[in-house]
Amino acid sequence: MPKIVDKEEKRKAIADVSITVFKNNGYHSARMADIAVAAGIGKGTIYEYFKNKADILRYALDNYFNAFLNGAVLAMGEIKDPLEKLLSLIDFAFRHAAKWEDHCAVYVDYFGTAAREKDYRIYLDAIYRDMESMLASIIEEGQRSGKFHEGYNPAGFAALLVSLYEGAILYDVFKGAPGNRELVRDAAIRLIEKGLTA
Amino acid sequence: MPKIVDKEEKRKAIADVSITVFKNNGYHSARMADIAVAAGIGKGTIYEYFKNKADILRYALDNYFNAFLNGAVLAMGEIKDPLEKLLSLIDFAFRHAAKWEDHCAVYVDYFGTAAREKDYRIYLDAIYRDMESMLASIIEEGQRSGKFHEGYNPAGFAALLVSLYEGAILYDVFKGAPGNRELVRDAAIRLIEKGLTA
Amino acid sequence: MPKIVDKEEKRKAIADVSITVFKNNGYHSARMADIAVAAGIGKGTIYEYFKNKADILRYALDNYFNAFLNGAVLAMGEIKDPLEKLLSLIDFAFRHAAKWEDHCAVYVDYFGTAAREKDYRIYLDAIYRDMESMLASIIEEGQRSGKFHEGYNPAGFAALLVSLYEGAILYDVFKGAPGNRELVRDAAIRLIEKGLTA
Amino acid sequence: MPKIVDKEEKRKAIADVSITVFKNNGYHSARMADIAVAAGIGKGTIYEYFKNKADILRYALDNYFNAFLNGAVLAMGEIKDPLEKLLSLIDFAFRHAAKWEDHCAVYVDYFGTAAREKDYRIYLDAIYRDMESMLASIIEEGQRSGKFHEGYNPAGFAALLVSLYEGAILYDVFKGAPGNRELVRDAAIRLIEKGLTA
DNA sequence: CATGAATGAGGATTCATTCAT
DNA sequence: TATGAATGAATCCTCATTCAT
Numbered sequence: 001m002p003k004i005v006d007k008e009e010k011r012k013a014i015a016d017v018s019i020t021v022f023k024n025n026g027y028h029s030a031r032m033a034d035i036a037v038a039a040g041i042g043k044g045t046i047y048e049y050f051k052n053k054a055d056i057l058r059y060a061l062d063n064y065f066n067a068f069l070n071g072a073v074l075a076m077g078e079i080k081d082p083l084e085k086l087l088s089l090i091d092f093a094f095r096h097a098a099k100w101e102d103h104c105a106v107y108v109d110y111f112g113t114a115a116r117e118k119d120y121r122i123y124l125d126a127i128y129r130d131m132e133s134m135l136a137s138i139i140e141e142g143q144r145s146g147k148f149h150e151g152y153n154p155a156g157f158a159a160l161l162v163s164l165y166e167g168a169i170l171y172d173v174f175k176g177a178p179g180n181r182e183l184v185r186d187a188a189i190r191l192i193e194k195g196l197t198a
Numbered sequence: 199m200p201k202i203v204d205k206e207e208k209r210k211a212i213a214d215v216s217i218t219v220f221k222n223n224g225y226h227s228a229r230m231a232d233i234a235v236a237a238g239i240g241k242g243t244i245y246e247y248f249k250n251k252a253d254i255l256r257y258a259l260d261n262y263f264n265a266f267l268n269g270a271v272l273a274m275g276e277i278k279d280p281l282e283k284l285l286s287l288i289d290f291a292f293r294h295a296a297k298w299e300d301h302c303a304v305y306v307d308y309f310g311t312a313a314r315e316k317d318y319r320i321y322l323d324a325i326y327r328d329m330e331s332m333l334a335s336i337i338e339e340g341q342r343s344g345k346f347h348e349g350y351n352p353a354g355f356a357a358l359l360v361s362l363y364e365g366a367i368l369y370d371v372f373k374g375a376p377g378n379r380e381l382v383r384d385a386a387i388r389l390i391e392k393g394l395t396a
Numbered sequence: 397m398p399k400i401v402d403k404e405e406k407r408k409a410i411a412d413v414s415i416t417v418f419k420n421n422g423y424h425s426a427r428m429a430d431i432a433v434a435a436g437i438g439k440g441t442i443y444e445y446f447k448n449k450a451d452i453l454r455y456a457l458d459n460y461f462n463a464f465l466n467g468a469v470l471a472m473g474e475i476k477d478p479l480e481k482l483l484s485l486i487d488f489a490f491r492h493a494a495k496w497e498d499h500c501a502v503y504v505d506y507f508g509t510a511a512r513e514k515d516y517r518i519y520l521d522a523i524y525r526d527m528e529s530m531l532a533s534i535i536e537e538g539q540r541s542g543k544f545h546e547g548y549n550p551a552g553f554a555a556l557l558v559s560l561y562e563g564a565i566l567y568d569v570f571k572g573a574p575g576n577r578e579l580v581r582d583a584a585i586r587l588i589e590k591g592l593t594a
Numbered sequence: 595m596p597k598i599v600d601k602e603e604k605r606k607a608i609a610d611v612s613i614t615v616f617k618n619n620g621y622h623s624a625r626m627a628d629i630a631v632a633a634g635i636g637k638g639t640i641y642e643y644f645k646n647k648a649d650i651l652r653y654a655l656d657n658y659f660n661a662f663l664n665g666a667v668l669a670m671g672e673i674k675d676p677l678e679k680l681l682s683l684i685d686f687a688f689r690h691a692a693k694w695e696d697h698c699a700v701y702v703d704y705f706g707t708a709a710r711e712k713d714y715r716i717y718l719d720a721i722y723r724d725m726e727s728m729l730a731s732i733i734e735e736g737q738r739s740g741k742f743h744e745g746y747n748p749a750g751f752a753a754l755l756v757s758l759y760e761g762a763i764l765y766d767v768f769k770g771a772p773g774n775r776e777l778v779r780d781a782a783i784r785l786i787e788k789g790l791t792a
Numbered sequence: 793c794a795t796g797a798a799t800g801a802g803g804a805t806t807c808a809t810t811c812a813t
Numbered sequence: 814t815a816t817g818a819a820t821g822a823a824t825c826c827t828c829a830t831t832c833a834t
Contacts, residue, residue, distance in 0.1 A: 028226045042816040112306045156381035167365020183354035195393025240799040424622045438795040552777035563761020579750035591789025636820040
């Protein structure tokens with residue numbers, strides 16, 4: 001089934017180009033014509049691969065989220081120690097944000113839409129829930145083994161970690177100052193290490 | 199003589215209504231007609247008080263930021279102890295976010311615009327810089343007095359705190375789950391207390 | 397009846413200011429607010445003196461046309477010789493255009509409107525007819541007395557003179573080059589003198 | 595492959611229709627919707643061919659002016675005698691005005707705009723300068739050869755001719771009386787012949 | 793009389809999407 | 814499959830005019 005491969009490949013290519021356009025112009029201001037030009041195809045052709053403008057955004061960020069989830073599983077791997085596992089996850093998360101920088105920038109627009117439109121919301125909700133339960137179980141694990149401080153509510157700490165991550169991404173998107181990401185990451189890792197362990 | 203109107207009061211009233219409309223529909227989707235209807239005035243009247251749609255957003259969030267900055271100064275007051283000062287600031291910040299819930303929701307859209315348009319960016323940049331330097335000096339103070347751990351880069355920790363705050367706001371906007379804010383806040387305060395102190 | 401004098405005086409004052417505004421911005425682009433500011437009165441006050449925007453234009457150019465007609469009669473005075481009479485009229489016409497320079501500039505806009513709207517058209521038509529019959533009778537007089545060349549159709553020559561005058565005004569409005577008016581006037585007078593006399 | 599369209603042809607078609615609409619309603623009052631309906635196309639389609647409303651006007655009158663300039667050169671052709679050359683030019687000019695009657699009617703609006711907006715002004719200025727220098731050199735030629743009266747300032751006479759022409763066009767637009775154009779033309783030709791020759 | 797706050801009809805323009813080729 | 818010409822719904826904003834004070 002070579003055709004299908006081609007089709008999927010072109011979908012990805014168009015989505016990648018779109019992300020750049022979205023990043024530069026903003027999702028709302030970006031015109032389909034801009035994408036077509038950037039992708040070197042006709043305007044109509046986009047609609048052979050995507051239902052509409054929102055569909056491109058959705059698809060592109062699907063990839064971003066899937067890569068995160070897959071990468072997160074890989075990052076934790078067979079690590080037994082909960083602290084090590086958590087730190088490996090955090091390390092991966094920051095590397096992921098750096099690698100998918102453009103997607104992160106567009107994520108803000110996606111977020112705004114997602115907060116309002118039901119379908120998007122449900123979808124993003126599920127992702128966040130996944131991330132949080134993943135984190136919460138690590139926290140619980142650490143607390144059970146006596147390595148993490150008992151005072152923390154696992155769900156609350158998980159939500160805190162997600163918040164921190166989202167905030168760091170957004171802030172970096174806005175700032176774009178070189179070295180800022182690393183500064184924040186180092187502070188975060190140290191703080192978590194010192195503050196979470198029993 | 200014509201009707202006498204408190205221009206500034208009416209500006210504020212329109213902006214307040216607008217924020218609600220922006221929150222519900224999103225800034226981009228919200229139509230000037232929606233605002234006019236919600237405010238119980240004619241479409242044209244809006245333009246007597248604001249140059250354009252963006253001007254309303256800007257004005258509304260100006261108030262939000264100014265209230266934050268003023269409140270932050272008040273929250274720190276005469277507190278000498280750096281930890282107490284920091285915690286008071288954090289406590290205020292979360293209360294501020296709760297009080298200005300609608301503005302927070304719209305803040306995402308503002309952020310997206312600000313990241314792209316020069317004027318907005320400069321303005322928001324200044325606010326962030328203010329917040330960070332405020333925080334960094336508290337950290338330094340704590341480190342000098344030996345109360346805070348020496349390992350932290352003050353600027354990095356300040357950026358982390360801002361990130362965390364922004365992330366918590368955004369996450370809450372998205373979630374909107376009752377009790378979530380408090381869960382995150384408590385975890386944050388405990389983490390900072392435990393992790394930052396020497 | 398002092399009130400009426402005041403009212404009429406203020407009408408004139410507003411109309412004069414309006415002509416300047418119309419000249420600078422063009423009739424269509426000029427806003428009632430501009431006129432109010434320029435006149436140092438409130439927007440609503442204009443409507444105490446004029447029915448609407450078009451009414452101001454109409455009134456202002458009424459004055460212009462009336463002054464022309466009155467001045468023309470005066471310029472011809474008791475002059476018996478048809479050539480002298482014609483030249484005196486032409487001389488006056490050019491001086492009138494110079495004196496009412498701003499009105500001339502606005503006249504273009506008026507003309508465009510007049511060409512389209514019935515009421516305006518009828519009015520302007522009457523003025524042109526007056527001017528033409530005035531001129532035609534001078535030509536006929538000159539031809540009867542054997543001083544003007546017989547070959548000219550009086551109505552045709554009158555229309556030519558009006559055309560030339562309108563054209564000179566418009567061209568001058570556009571050019572605005574100093575000395576241009578005089579150059580055209582001298583050429584016109586010489587041409588008419590040489591070409592019209594038998 | 596999509597429909598193949600001769601862009602330039604369609605541009606011309608839309609512009610032609612627009613001129614009719616402008617003539618009937620006036621440029622300012624004419625709505626884009628009117629043009630679309632008259633052209634049998636969608637409103638949006640106009641913008642595929644023209645940047646905006648002003649662009650249509652500009653394009654249409656570009657054609658008008660270009661046709662004039664080209665026709666003028668043709669009309670003068672290889673004619674040696676300056677009087678003959680001038681009369682041929684005048685004859686052409688009047689025929690041109692008759693042929694482009696609708697454009698002439700719209701020309702008034704263009705003129706009003708051109709007198710105010712810098713870009714338009716520069717453009718129209720250049721055209722007038724061309725016409726005048728063309729005419730002035732004919733006058734000079736005639737004077738050198740002793741055929742034209744020496745008393746005329748060539749530039750002044752050229753400006754007079756242009757004024758007369760513009761005035762005749764405008765006056766005709768306004769009058770629209772049948773036979774008027776010919777009456778004016780005949781008077782003009784006779785006057786120039788008699789008055790200009792030595 | 794004078795005012796300017798309020799209004800909403802009106803119009804230019806944009807752009808996602810469709811569809812004939 | 815690819816295209817881009819065509820479309821019109823959608824929306825911001827302007828400004829002449831009204832009218833309560």
